[in-house]
Amino acid sequence: MTSAVEQLAMRPLGERPGRGYWVLVAAMAALVVLGLVAWIIQLREGLGVTGLSSSVPWGVYIVNFIFFVGISYAGTLLSAVLRLVHAGWRRPITRIAEVVTVSSLVIAAVMIPADLGRPVIAPWQMLISGRGESPLVWDMVVLTTYLVAAFIFLVIPMIPDMARCRDTHPTGTGPRYRLYSWMAASWNGHARQWQRLERAMGILAITIIPVAILAHSAVAWIFGVTPRPVWNSTIFAPYFVVGAVFSGTAVIVVIMAAYRRVFHLHVFFTERHFVRLGYILLTLNLVYMYFTFSEYWTIGYTVQADYQAPLASILSGAHAWAFWFAIILGMLVPAALVALPWTRTVGGITTASVLVVTGMWLKRWIIVVPPLETGMTPGSLASYAPTWVEGAITLAGGAALVLIFLGFQRLFPVISIWEVEYGDEEDHVPAANVRNGEVPA
16 A cells, blocks of 8 residues: 555656646757757867867866766765754655766766867776876766765665555556666565665765765865966865855755646645755855855955956956856855745745856856966966857756756656655654645655
């Protein structure tokens, strides 16, 4: 007999998608195809079709890489840390957080070949000739380890729910049934299996946190250990880590709001979930604003000669619009929306999260582009403007993330059913309350 939680969580799997769903799928697929066409043109014509040059070798692709690696980090922390501290309210959001981690890491990995002039030869050369003292080698090793660990961290807790999908499959045959059977791994719900699952999740949660910290720290060290003005900073690793959790938490809030509205999952994603994530967002926002102030205050106060040009470009020059958008609309306004009681609602926190996501992408732009444009020697200035090829590949990355979530919810429950049910029993909440929409938050 299926529970009320199971019926609600698995409802999107059995419903026929409406016209709006297929319109969205078609639009996102068209953007992905456009990105593939742009990449083929880039492979055929070379990096000359982009705005990159010998003076500015990194641009939008590296901005995207940092951004997508960053949002993956919040999925890990929200799921792993909250699991370790036994925060019961996190149960409905853990699977979304874990999917964000894996999908964003995959898209981030795609941005590296896009940035390389010879994407087939370069990774192979790094494997056979890479030097251990190179930050790029550190980055490749740590991110590969992180991706494998994140995938395991996503799949292992899905086993009980895959057994439910297998056992409730209407036909008991076909590709979907075989997929569920394979992912269920002969699960039958015995006490020993539950003990092993809990032990495995505890070990994975403890292990993946330092791996995630190292992953984004390695990305930061690529900049921090480079003797270039603005980049050569000792705070870049913690600065990047805090920014990663900040932007990733905002992405999770946006995805939750979309699922809540489209699939009517108000029972699971309650206002309390948004408020608690809002508090996390506000805390990270304040910490990130402190790091930002510390970075630019120390640079601006000393007024070293080689820092003057990039700082002027960021604060009042060509890139000032992006910097002040990130500061005002990406940090100050979201902080106010979450802090003020009358805007601390689902709509207000979601709006704050959208602004944070936009602002944090622009903040990555500020980190990457202006220091490269000003060069290493006084007076050596360059300019960078992304072309339609780079824009198409960037849009394709975002569209691919949306497609992954659209496809995931058609195959798998976006709610961890067994964890929510376990929470009901642990909190002594009757099943009737769940049917009435009173899932504990």
